[in-house]
Amino acid sequence: MIVARIHPHTIRGIQVKKGVLSAVESYWSEKTFEKKLIEGGKFTSVELITSALKESLSVGGRLFKDTEVSVVLDHDVYTLFRTEIPLETDKTAYHVFLKEQFQKHHHIRIEEYAFEMFVREFENKKIGFVYALPRAQLTIIDQALDLLDFKLAYVVPEHLAYFTIFERTLRLDKHEHILFTTYENKEVSGLVYDTYGPLPEIPPWSKKSVAPTELEAFLRQKADEFAQKAHKFNRMIITGSDADAIRQDTFTKNVGVWTNPLKRIVPQFYKEFLMQIEGKDNPATAFPILSYSDLFGAYVAIQEAKAFPYAKIGSESKTVAKHQSITHSPQSSMLTTETPKKFRFPKEILLFVLIFLVTFGVFYVIAQGRSGGGVTLPFAVVSTPTPTPEPTEPPPTPTPTIEVKREEVSVRVLNGTGVAGQAGVIKSLLESKGYEDITTGNAASYDYLQSEVQVDPEKSYLKEVIATDIASSIGSPAFVDQTGTPSADVIIVIGADIK
Numbered sequence: 001m002i003v004a005r006i007h008p009h010t011i012r013g014i015q016v017k018k019g020v021l022s023a024v025e026s027y028w029s030e031k032t033f034e035k036k037l038i039e040g041g042k043f044t045s046v047e048l049i050t051s052a053l054k055e056s057l058s059v060g061g062r063l064f065k066d067t068e069v070s071v072v073l074d075h076d077v078y079t080l081f082r083t084e085i086p087l088e089t090d091k092t093a094y095h096v097f098l099k100e101q102f103q104k105h106h107h108i109r110i111e112e113y114a115f116e117m118f119v120r121e122f123e124n125k126k127i128g129f130v131y132a133l134p135r136a137q138l139t140i141i142d143q144a145l146d147l148l149d150f151k152l153a154y155v156v157p158e159h160l161a162y163f164t165i166f167e168r169t170l171r172l173d174k175h176e177h178i179l180f181t182t183y184e185n186k187e188v189s190g191l192v193y194d195t196y197g198p199l200p201e202i203p204p205w206s207k208k209s210v211a212p213t214e215l216e217a218f219l220r221q222k223a224d225e226f227a228q229k230a231h232k233f234n235r236m237i238i239t240g241s242d243a244d245a246i247r248q249d250t251f252t253k254n255v256g257v258w259t260n261p262l263k264r265i266v267p268q269f270y271k272e273f274l275m276q277i278e279g280k281d282n283p284a285t286a287f288p289i290l291s292y293s294d295l296f297g298a299y300v301a302i303q304e305a306k307a308f309p310y311a312k313i314g315s316e317s318k319t320v321a322k323h324q325s326i327t328h329s330p331q332s333s334m335l336t337t338e339t340p341k342k343f344r345f346p347k348e349i350l351l352f353v354l355i356f357l358v359t360f361g362v363f364y365v366i367a368q369g370r371s372g373g374g375v376t377l378p379f380a381v382v383s384t385p386t387p388t389p390e391p392t393e394p395p396p397t398p399t400p401t402i403e404v405k406r407e408e409v410s411v412r413v414l415n416g417t418g419v420a421g422q423a424g425v426i427k428s429l430l431e432s433k434g435y436e437d438i439t440t441g442n443a444a445s446y447d448y449l450q451s452e453v454q455v456d457p458e459k460s461y462l463k464e465v466i467a468t469d470i471a472s473s474i475g476s477p478a479f480v481d482q483t484g485t486p487s488a489d490v491i492i493v494i495g496a497d498i499k
Helices: 046-056 089-107 135-147 158-164 212-229 248-255 262-269 271-278 293-303 349-371 421-435 464-469
Strands: 002-006 010-018 024-032 068-073 079-085 113-122 125-134 151-157 177-184 187-193 204-207 233-241 318-321 324-328 410-415 437-442 454-455 478-481 490-496
Touching: 002 046, 010 046, 010 271, 010 293, 024 046, 046 135, 046 262, 068 158, 068 293, 079 089, 089 125, 113 135, 113 158, 125 135, 125 151, 135 271, 151 158, 151 293, 158 187, 158 293, 177 212, 187 212, 204 464, 212 248, 233 248, 233 262, 262 271, 410 421, 410 464, 421 437, 421 464, 421 490, 454 464, 464 490
Parallel strands: 002 068, 068 151, 177 233, 410 437, 410 490, 454 478
Antiparallel strands: 002 010, 010 024, 079 125, 113 125, 113 324, 177 187, 187 204, 318 324, 454 490
């Protein structure tokens, strides 16, 4: 798999592939160009993009070996729109509603754009996101890759790539506002999100020549501006090649916003994807996640089926996450049309018809012979006696379902993630289901990747009930029997898989 990000003056690329004996081979590269690759929200030319891609997606003078390339689109290239969908709207009508709302807010020629739509649902809300992708810009990328014998596989908007790498950290019981900041080459830029996704009403911003000593004051100013216009930021994430030089532990105090280090988010919540790139059981810091966070986010989006498959833009809608779905436009966004295939009558049907006619003819001859129709039968017709049915055993009596009174079930919730407040999230969820006897605490360690549910062996019937009640936050926990004297009927140890 190859993923590339085209900036106005830079192209970054990463390739991940399996080598001999399932060993992982990963390459990443970055090239800077004097000529602008993107200007005024458009790619400069097919020739320039082709030349830049060829130079960027190479190791030792040779192109990455693969057939497909996925591209992260810069925010200047696409148009982003967000709106709330009425709860009574059926899923099949999402694309119609969102497209109508989009046209009311943007004055563009619809036929020149391909549309892709995300819908996120929770807290009794449906929030729709429209990404309008210019067909002309997709064509330039497609043609440039084709000249290099590549094929465009997926398209990932920049907002989506970044959102994907912290989406798992979002709490469903709290409406957060997040400032996502990139700091590299002394240039600081930012995107604003909330729990649902990007906030397009706050456009991306950037400022050049910001020294590390000036960064805190600048971000404090941005945080104050946002607090005056909308809401206070709940947290801030800083990425970029220069972010390593920043002491993020001081930002919470000096900027007034809790700083959530990306280097802690990725190994804790996205370890499986980091292992796929590094090919190690214990991922180290070899992969420069701060420099390639946009490509890492795009890689995760592709693996989780959130990215837009270029060849299928415009196909049917599909669910991609518990609280998120992609709704594709009904018309295909491909710029070429396929010649319809001629209909051929299946051979199996012809064979079936032939056998039926032969069988019918044989029975017709037999019937004529038995009824004295003048046909002489060369064989005797032997009637088959009707078999006497054997007595059947009565169906087994179903096991009676045990009625669970949640208010009488004792539950202990232990935080095994190291992220403060996670036990309280599950406690609140259980209380909303009717549980009353709930205690919280910390697990013996904070390295639980998968949540674990320990159940009193004498009350194994609680497993199904607990699994259903916590499914919205913990989808696939490991169930084990408690040993020794149970301290509670159920013990839930929260892992990094909490949603």
